[in-house]
Amino acid sequence: MSSRLNRAALLKVGVLVGLWTAYGFLCAWQAHYWYALSARPMSWGEAFRYELTYAYLWGAFTPLIRWFAPRYRLERNVWPRHLAAHVAAILVLVPVIKLLFDAITMPPTSAFNEPAWQRLFRSVESTFDTGTLLYVVVVLVEYALQYYKSYQAGLIKASQLQTQLIQAQLQALKMQLHPHFLFNTLHTISALVHEDPELAERTITRLGELLRLFLANSSIHEVPLSEELHILDLYLEIERARFEDRLQVHYDVPVALREAMVPNLVLQPLVENSIRHGLGKKAEPGMISIAAERFEGTLVLRISDNGVGLKDPLAKSESPRIAPPQARLSGHGANHYAGQAGISLWRSTFARAEESADRRRGGSDHHALPHAFRT
Numbered sequence: 001m002s003s004r005l006n007r008a009a010l011l012k013v014g015v016l017v018g019l020w021t022a023y024g025f026l027c028a029w030q031a032h033y034w035y036a037l038s039a040r041p042m043s044w045g046e047a048f049r050y051e052l053t054y055a056y057l058w059g060a061f062t063p064l065i066r067w068f069a070p071r072y073r074l075e076r077n078v079w080p081r082h083l084a085a086h087v088a089a090i091l092v093l094v095p096v097i098k099l100l101f102d103a104i105t106m107p108p109t110s111a112f113n114e115p116a117w118q119r120l121f122r123s124v125e126s127t128f129d130t131g132t133l134l135y136v137v138v139v140l141v142e143y144a145l146q147y148y149k150s151y152q153a154g155l156i157k158a159s160q161l162q163t164q165l166i167q168a169q170l171q172a173l174k175m176q177l178h179p180h181f182l183f184n185t186l187h188t189i190s191a192l193v194h195e196d197p198e199l200a201e202r203t204i205t206r207l208g209e210l211l212r213l214f215l216a217n218s219s220i221h222e223v224p225l226s227e228e229l230h231i232l233d234l235y236l237e238i239e240r241a242r243f244e245d246r247l248q249v250h251y252d253v254p255v256a257l258r259e260a261m262v263p264n265l266v267l268q269p270l271v272e273n274s275i276r277h278g279l280g281k282k283a284e285p286g287m288i289s290i291a292a293e294r295f296e297g298t299l300v301l302r303i304s305d306n307g308v309g310l311k312d313p314l315a316k317s318e319s320p321r322i323a324p325p326q327a328r329l330s331g332h333g334a335n336h337y338a339g340q341a342g343i344s345l346w347r348s349t350f351a352r353a354e355e356s357a358d359r360r361r362g363g364s365d366h367h368a369l370p371h372a373f374r375t
Contacts, residue, residue: 024051025052028044028050028051058134061093061097065089069142070142086139089135093135094127094131098128102123184242185203185207188238189241199241202241203241206234206238213231214231223261224258225257225258225299226259228262229251229290231265235271236271247279248285248286249289251289252290253291253292257292266301271288271303287306
């Protein structure tokens with residue numbers, strides 16, 4: 001940690017020296033050619049000695065200016081008082097730097113050649129405009145750096161708050177999902193204990209494995225589609241204990257897409273909705289289809305059923321339902337999917353072949369996600 005801080009400090013010193021050296025070289029070049037047309041030309045050696053000395057003196061006082069500037073920011077309600085403080089700093093700092101320059105280099109115009117108040121004033125006055133400009137530039141650069149640091153800190157804080165919001169949304173959704181699912185499953189197990197103990201035992205085993213996966217992935221936002229399908233298999237096997245032979249499932253997921261990354265628990269709530277609000281109200285055998293395809297760089301997930309369907313897919317049901325899948329994608333999209341994820345719900349013509357056209361019903365949940373593979 002200390003070595004990293006030392007490197008950072010050395011880098012700042014290097015940048016500071018480099019900038020003032022560049023300024024000194026530029027002024028030396030200008031002074032050499034300016035005096036070349038006068039009665040007393042200035043050699044390159046004199047030009048570099050004078051201008052680099054002046055530049056390095058300002059470099060030496062730059063840390064003091066940087067310390068002073070943030071304490072007297074020109075902000076609302078206090079700017080007149082702080083502006084007066086900066087004017088006072090200029091009136092002190094500019095003459096001090098010029099007199100130090102005269103004492104070190106002893107140029108022909110030095111106030112120390114023949115010390116006198118008039119010569120002293122003339123020496124300071126000759127570079128007062130340049131010194132004032134340099135002070136203002138240093139202060140403005142310091143303010144720009146301070147505002148940039150504040151901006152970066154704001155971005156980091158906003159990102160942290162967004163992450164906390166997403167995690168809170170995920171936890172709230174899972175807390176809403178788990179009790180409802182557990183209630184139905186435990187009710188099914190209690191009914192099977194006396195009727196079919198072997199099936200009840202298998203259901204308990206599957207429930208334990210499913211809960212273990214829920215807990216293991218509770219802090220994970222993305223999982224491979226293959227793992228999501230495995231969780232879905234466990235869930236559907238438990239549901240088959242309730243529906244017996246009335247529930248059939250068809251998968252159409254290419255092997256090439258099974259490593260695509262998807263939001264954790266994105267399929268199970270959709271399938272649960274399909275069973276509860278589609279097949280659960282149907283006496284005949286029901287079928288659910290889970291399909292995945294890649295379309296123009298987007299992973300499309302589709303859950304279809306031949307249930308009773310919805311008169312208005314957007315209408316609110318009076319029965320309790322889990323939070324809509326949009327809630328899961330909206331939080332996650334704010335962080336990773338950047339609004340590219342979406343969901344659609346519509347009536348489907350997916351039905352048994354023997355049903356007539358006027359009796360075809362069902363629903364389809366459709367997810368569109370940015371296509372990403374685990375690396």
